[in-house]
Amino acid sequence: MEAIAEQLFFTLFNTKVPRVLLKADNPDFTIVIYNEAYEKVTYLDGRDITGISLWEAFDPANAGGDGAKLLMDALVTASKNNKPVHMPSFKYDIPSGHPGINVQSWWQLEIIPVSGPGRAASYLLTTINNVTDQIENSTAILDSKLREETLNEQLEAINKELGNKNEELQATNDELNTLNEKLTRSENDFRMLNAELEERVIARTQSLKESYAKQQALTEELVTSTEEITASNEELLRINEELRISKQQKEEFLFIASHELRTPLTTIKAYNQLMQLTKDEIKRDRLVIRTAESVERLEKLINNLLDLSKISESKMLYEKEPFDFKNLVTECVENANDRYPTHEIVLEQVAEMTYTGDRFRLEQVIQNLLSNAVKYSPEANKVLVNSWVEQYSLIVSVRDFGIGIAASDKDKLFERYFRVDHPTLRIEGLGLGLFISSEILKEHNGICWIESEIGKGSVFYFRLPVGN
Ligand code: ADP
Numbered sequence: 001m002e003a004i005a006e007q008l009f010f011t012l013f014n015t016k017v018p019r020v021l022l023k024a025d026n027p028d029f030t031i032v033i034y035n036e037a038y039e040k041v042t043y044l045d046g047r048d049i050t051g052i053s054l055w056e057a058f059d060p061a062n063a064g065g066d067g068a069k070l071l072m073d074a075l076v077t078a079s080k081n082n083k084p085v086h087m088p089s090f091k092y093d094i095p096s097g098h099p100g101i102n103v104q105s106w107w108q109l110e111i112i113p114v115s116g117p118g119r120a121a122s123y124l125l126t127t128i129n130n131v132t133d134q135i136e137n138s139t140a141i142l143d144s145k146l147r148e149e150t151l152n153e154q155l156e157a158i159n160k161e162l163g164n165k166n167e168e169l170q171a172t173n174d175e176l177n178t179l180n181e182k183l184t185r186s187e188n189d190f191r192m193l194n195a196e197l198e199e200r201v202i203a204r205t206q207s208l209k210e211s212y213a214k215q216q217a218l219t220e221e222l223v224t225s226t227e228e229i230t231a232s233n234e235e236l237l238r239i240n241e242e243l244r245i246s247k248q249q250k251e252e253f254l255f256i257a258s259h260e261l262r263t264p265l266t267t268i269k270a271y272n273q274l275m276q277l278t279k280d281e282i283k284r285d286r287l288v289i290r291t292a293e294s295v296e297r298l299e300k301l302i303n304n305l306l307d308l309s310k311i312s313e314s315k316m317l318y319e320k321e322p323f324d325f326k327n328l329v330t331e332c333v334e335n336a337n338d339r340y341p342t343h344e345i346v347l348e349q350v351a352e353m354t355y356t357g358d359r360f361r362l363e364q365v366i367q368n369l370l371s372n373a374v375k376y377s378p379e380a381n382k383v384l385v386n387s388w389v390e391q392y393s394l395i396v397s398v399r400d401f402g403i404g405i406a407a408s409d410k411d412k413l414f415e416r417y418f419r420v421d422h423p424t425l426r427i428e429g430l431g432l433g434l435f436i437s438s439e440i441l442k443e444h445n446g447i448c449w450i451e452s453e454i455g456k457g458s459v460f461y462f463r464l465p466v467g468n
Contacts, residue, residue: 018042018128024079024113024121027072028053032123041130045097058094062102067092071109075124078111082121085111089131106135249417256419257430260301264294304432308416311439318358318443325355325394328363329387336370336383343374344382351387351394355466361440368433369398369460375427377402377457394464401457410450414438437462 013019018038023030031049038044042058049057054075060068070090078085087109096103108129113121271291275284310316329350336345373383380401387396405413405420412418419431441448445465452458 013125018130020126020128021114022054022075022124022126024075024124026076026079028055029075029124030054031057038128041128042094043097043103058092062095063092064102064104065091067107074109074111078113078124079121082113082115082119084113085109087111089135104132104136105130106132253417253430257301257305260428260430261298263428264298264301267291267294268298301430304430304436307436308432311436316439316443318361320357320444321359322354322356323359325387326350326352328359329366329385329396332363332366332370333385336367336374340370340374342381343377345370345374345385346382347385349386349388351389353389353394353466355394355464357444357464358440362444365437365440365462366396366398368437369396369462372433372460373398373400373402373458375429376400378425380457389466392466394466395461397459397461399457399459404454404456405450405452405458406454410452413450414448 013021013033014035016037018035018041020034020038021032023032030051030053033050055068060072063071067090070087071092074085074087087107089106089108091104091106093102093104095101108131110127110129112125112127114123114125115121268291271287271294275287275291278284278287307316330347333345333347336343370383370385377383377400382401384399385397386399387394389395403422403425409420413420414434414437416435417431418435419429438448441462441464446462448460448462450458450460
């Protein structure tokens, strides 16, 4: 029976299921026997582990993790309780058959205690299942699942973050858009403002230029006006002065005129009374002649006054016709010689020609020059008269050897009322003769001028144009 039992044991033991029989000699758990499947699954590769402790065969130091403890606990539990223990998967790394290299291994064990004569377990029949591949697969799956989950979570977190970032980005974008709009608006506003400003600056510059030009023109106008006003003022002052002088001259003239008129009148009156009283014929004749002289003088004065008024009102009439000029001059000289017995009037040369003009008025001019020549040379006794034709002009000169005329007075002699003041000499006159003469000469397109030296005498000239 014992032989059958042994054979049965080996038949059941040597299957393709890895099995090992351990002695229940806690803590060694000596390896009693193991089958080929066990040899293969534990990579013994010819290594004989029979009779050595399980821990010697598979060093717990290489097991890694708590695999060795779990195995020990299970073996002890099965031994003590003498009850089978089914160990769930645990990790226990074993040598790979290549020196120094361990293989990561997961195992499932079923430990069946085999009782000896007593109740305690003598052996532990242990069936081994290498589940490394399943565990690794499931671990890999788990890992990949875990990784996937982690990745998903990470992805979700990243997505969330991305979403947040996206929202932030969107917000920033919106803000940027708003800003951009504002900026665009501001830029447009700025451009418009700038354009407006430029336009204003141009308009202002233009208006400034115009104002400046206006101001310039006004300033120029003002300067011109001021100059004109100054000139007008000066002119007014001059006219005023002229008026003042003229008024003064007029007053003086009136005084002189009334005096000059009264003198011959008084003489006439006195002679007339004498004539009435005297019975002496010779005396009376003399008085008649003297009265005639005063009448002539009075007539001359009145005629001068009448001429002045005619000239002032431009009413002087001229009767121009051809006449013998030599005859005129000769007649004037002869008359003067009769009238002024104190002087010899010498006609040195005379132009023989027919001249067309107002004979009566030109005679008046020559008579005035001869009268003055005598009047203003009381110390002399000669007057020289010449007339000649020169370059289409008829020239007449009257020279005296009298008091002469100062250079400063020469130009004024032909003005109305002008008389040189001679305090030592009492010479009658109204200051009209030369003025009237120059007006008569002007009417004949003639001119007059003077050469004179104080104390030596004067030469009065006049020139009349004659046809060429
Ligand atoms: P009047 O009646 O005073 O002589 P005139 O017009 O003939 O007036 O002359 C003006 C002034 O010119 C005179 O008052 C005199 O002072 C000056 N005058 C004229 N002729 C002579 C002359 N031949 N010699 C010097 N002075 C003269």
